[in-house]
Amino acid sequence: MSKISVKARQRKREIIVKKYRKKRHFLKKLKKYDLLQKLPRDASPVRLRNRCTITGRCRGYIRYFGISRIVFRSLVSQGFIPGVKKASW
Structure with missing residues (x-):
């Protein structure tokens, strides 16, 4: 279980990335890298990390x-995910 501050930081970054997405794309298209650097660091989607929506764990993340x-x-063992069952052979 991640710390609450780590989860909050991730949510904050997601909001900032969403806010600056169009502006970043436009500046990259015009090759205005000096203006691109003046945007907040957290506006870059590279700084996002895949995290579990329930626990906030970043390792062992299943994207699907x-x-x-x-x-x-x-x-799966409790039967909450339809169509998936535990393998046995």
Whole structure:
């Protein structure tokens, strides 16, 4: 479980990236790199990190479901994710 401050920082970055997306694209298209550098650092989508929506864990993230492997495993075993079942052979 991540610290609340880490989750809050991630949400803040997502909002800033969304806010400056069009402006960044426009400046890149015009090759105005000096103006691009004056934007906030957190406006760059590279600074985002894939995190589990439930726990905030960044490692073992399954992009298709948006959760970490640990949460995924518990949700599958409880039957909350339709169409997925535990493998056995």
